[in-house]
Amino acid sequence: MATKDIRSGDLIIEVPYQLLITRAKAISSLGSWAATLSSHQAIALYLILEKSKGIRSPWYEYIRVLPERFDSITSNMIDFLPENVRVDLERQKEKFERDYAAIEQLQATSNAYNPISSNEFLWGWSCVNTRCIYFKASNCQLSFSSDENIAIAPMLDFLNHSSCAKIMGEFNQQSNCYQITTMTTIKKGEEVFINYGPHDNFRLLIEYGFTIPNNPFNYVSMDEEFLSLSLPDEDDTIKQYKLNILTQAGFMGDYTLREKEISFRLLTALRLHVLHPFIPSSTHAQSLIARWKDTLIGRLDKINEENDQLVFDYLERMCQTTLNKADIVMNNLSSELSRNGTFHIYQIWDESVEILKSVIDLCHAK
Numbered sequence: 001m002a003t004k005d006i007r008s009g010d011l012i013i014e015v016p017y018q019l020l021i022t023r024a025k026a027i028s029s030l031g032s033w034a035a036t037l038s039s040h041q042a043i044a045l046y047l048i049l050e051k052s053k054g055i056r057s058p059w060y061e062y063i064r065v066l067p068e069r070f071d072s073i074t075s076n077m078i079d080f081l082p083e084n085v086r087v088d089l090e091r092q093k094e095k096f097e098r099d100y101a102a103i104e105q106l107q108a109t110s111n112a113y114n115p116i117s118s119n120e121f122l123w124g125w126s127c128v129n130t131r132c133i134y135f136k137a138s139n140c141q142l143s144f145s146s147d148e149n150i151a152i153a154p155m156l157d158f159l160n161h162s163s164c165a166k167i168m169g170e171f172n173q174q175s176n177c178y179q180i181t182t183m184t185t186i187k188k189g190e191e192v193f194i195n196y197g198p199h200d201n202f203r204l205l206i207e208y209g210f211t212i213p214n215n216p217f218n219y220v221s222m223d224e225e226f227l228s229l230s231l232p233d234e235d236d237t238i239k240q241y242k243l244n245i246l247t248q249a250g251f252m253g254d255y256t257l258r259e260k261e262i263s264f265r266l267l268t269a270l271r272l273h274v275l276h277p278f279i280p281s282s283t284h285a286q287s288l289i290a291r292w293k294d295t296l297i298g299r300l301d302k303i304n305e306e307n308d309q310l311v312f313d314y315l316e317r318m319c320q321t322t323l324n325k326a327d328i329v330m331n332n333l334s335s336e337l338s339r340n341g342t343f344h345i346y347q348i349w350d351e352s353v354e355i356l357k358s359v360i361d362l363c364h365a366k
């Protein structure tokens with residue numbers, strides 16, 4: 001909480017370099033046998049070993065106020081997540097497993113410490129994942145590759161995230177401190193937030209385990225709907241032909257909707273997808289593809305009126321299908337909202353519904 005009015009441009013926190021937990025510091029304490037570890041692995045391992053020292057650790061006061069455990073998304077909750085979040089979650093899980101494998105490999109070759117279980121490592125790994133700061137290589141002498149530019153900054157990591165917070169975080173070479181300056185005013189008594197980055201609720205949930213209401217970065221992914229879209233009597237080879245063109249043009253996937261906003265990638269992909277009937281060898285089809293390519297470079301804003309109408313008709317159907325999915329998931333979730341994590345998944349779908357409805361309105365206006 002702000003104990004006094006804070007002005008825009010004021011420093012809200014600074015952490016001296018000696019108090020940052022960096023990879024270099026972790027490795028020098030762990031020993032040269034740990035030199036192969038990445039920043040994330042080394043800092044996580046260091047925190048675990050320091051925690052096990054209890055009061056004998058110089059970090060005792062800090063570590064004792066860290067979360068004791070981190071809740072995970074349980075396997076029965078995974079089914080309620082949108083497909084794109086499930087994919088990201090799987091990647092996250094793989095990253096954890098790779099990192100733990102690196103620790104296990106070290107354990108097999110060194111007896112410098114008692115073996116660390118996967119659960120213990122999950123604690124250290126989650127501390128780093130949810131609390132580390134990133135440095136820009138240009139204004140920091142701490143390390144060299146951007147991947148290595150992470151550190152734990154005790155105390156600074158107790159500040160929560162708000163998408164409204166405007167801050168500047170950087171390492172100040174003169175004072176040798178990592179500093180955060182607010183670019184907005186904060187009134188006495190208000191919570192002091194920082195901004196973890198332009199994260200949508202999917203990213204916030206996967207990386208940090210929470211979501212925020214009215215997140216301006218929210219979006220709905222239409223990749224799955226797009227790929228399952230089929231036109232009446234269209235042969236699979238024709239569908240594949242169109243998908244190949246999209247891939248070659250660099251327009252395959254990453255189709256998103258935001259509040260009253262359809263991504264250019266999705267519009268572009270739909271323009272091609274809904275061309276029907278479509279005989280690739282015909283001169284008519286080839287001239288339509290040429291017109292489609294003109295829409296890519298802005299020479300045309302549509303292939304033709306008929307195609308434009310079909311794009312919005314199909315988009316409306318895709319939105320409707322996703323709305324129906326949201327309805328089923330939200331119905332299933334509504335009786336379990338008190339369960340950990342369920343609320344956040346419900347919130348994600350609830351905000352997706354708002355986005356989908358706003359896009360359906362756009363389609364009607366066409």
Ligand SMILES: C[S@@+](CC[C@H](N)C(=O)[O-])C[C@H]1O[C@@H](n2cnc3c(N)ncnc32)[C@H](O)[C@@H]1O
Nearest residue numbers: 067130131157158159160161162208209210212
């Ligand atoms: C860097 S820590 C912030 C300090 C944390 N609140 C604590 O007391 O240890 C990040 C974690 O804080 C929580 N958090 C941060 N901002 C939040 C917000 N706006 N709403 C809910 N939880 C938030 C999440 O659990 C996240 O993983």
